[in-house]
Amino acid sequence: MRVTILREKRKTIVLSLIDENSALLKVPKHLSDNKISEFLESKKRWLENKAQKINQDKEFSKAFDIKNCFYLFGKQEGKFEDLILGFNSMSEKEKGLHIRKYYLSHFSNLEDIVLKLSEKTGLVFEKIKSTAAKTIWGSYSSDRIMKLNWKLLLLPKELVNYVVIHELCHSKHMNHKPQFWRDVAKFCPDFKLKRKQLNQYGFLLKACF
Ligand SMILES: [Zn+2]
Secondary structure, three states: OEEEEEEEOOOOOEEEEEEOOEEEEEEEOOOOHHHHHHHHHHOHHHHHHHHHHHHHHHHHHHOOOOOOEEEEOOEEEEEHHHHOOOHHHOOHHHHHHHHHHHHHOOOHHHHHHHHHHHHHHOOOOOEEEEEOOOOOOEEEOOOOEEEEEHHHHHOOHHHHHHHHHHHHHOOOOOOOOHHHHHHHHHHOOOHHHHHHHHHHOHHHHHOOO
16 A cells, blocks of 8 residues: 655644555644654554455446446346447547436336335325435435435345435434434335445446446
8 A cells, every 4th residue: 555645734644545555644744754654553454444445346346337338227228339329429428418318218217116115105205306416326305305316227126225215214304313214124124234235336426427
């Protein structure tokens, strides 16, 4: 692991991982080399774990060819070159636009899941909207509008179900307090596992289409 040390006018030490091979350490200007080594030694395990996680996520994301293939609920359904006219001769930007449009034309698949789960759980919503947020899969506002990231379309259905149940439970609790999670568990007993699995798909949220 390569650690770049940046001495600057500051009071605290901040360590951040840039990628699986490099980290950045910001330290106060006059901190001794000994103290820096000590600090890095104490964070060695943390850095290794973080780097390992990045590697695992990279391996996981490699299994998906999201720029060329269309996935619906975890299954590869076809190649964009066969689904979108003239796809191969488009610029990267155009490709992205068309991919997004193609997925959005399947958004009703997500709406169907919400309707079904709302009926099953008795939890309500007013309206569903699509979002392309870079950090979240869904949200639920006090006016009962559920926003769902269209990239959920790429995820296995059981993970989509978890996200939808999560958002529907916000119709009763506008927070993540224990009572909220007790309600989530009623309809999705293994929600902790689902949350972990969902984390692995974080690369999709960040991916540009
Ligand atoms: Zn929530």
